[in-house]
Amino acid sequence: MEKHYGAAAVCVGAGEPWINPNRATGAPNGLCAEAFSASQRLVVRQYGFMIPDDAVLTQIRSGLWRMADGVAWTTHYALYSGAVVGNNEADPLNPEWEQSMVEEIFDGSRNADPLWGLGAWTPAQFRSAAFGVSLHVAAEVGYYSALVDAVWLELTYTVQDPARTWWGLAAQWWRG
Secondary structure (H helix, E strand, O other): OOOEEOOEEEEEOOOEOOEOHHHHOOOOOOOOEEEEOOEOEEEEEOOOOOOOOOEEEEEEEEEEEEEEEOOOEEEEEEEEOOEEEOOOOOOOOOOOOOOOOEEEEEOOHHHOOOOOOOOOOOHHHHHOOOEEEEEEEEOOOOOOEEEEEEEEEEEEEEEOOHHHHHHHHHHHHHHO
């Protein structure tokens, strides 16, 4: 599967607004969205997935290129129609962000759920422009600066091929 980068970003909720939130869209390029103190939620959407209607989702992976000047902690959720949904994939036991740009990957392993608590969703919901990622950062104490260069999503899925299934059963029957 390939990484899909969001095409739109907005700030929502209580807290300090992000500066240049749209800089968190697209592939990493060194231009960053920036937050100080306790941030609003940075919502990145419009990933452009082309998932077939008969697909069965098997894993959600997300990643972000980020760094901070000071200790920061985060929440990292899926988002649908403005509401945070599923599991928080950020690690509360490892809250400190590095002072150099790194890629952090969220793959469902923290909650032992590769679908982030979204297993009953349909392919149409993942294709929707209302689907995205919500990120919130804050400092444990004091003042900090958090930078996010890019946020990506990757969906892994299987598709049942009726022709292949039929031929596979016919070949098995023919061999006895």
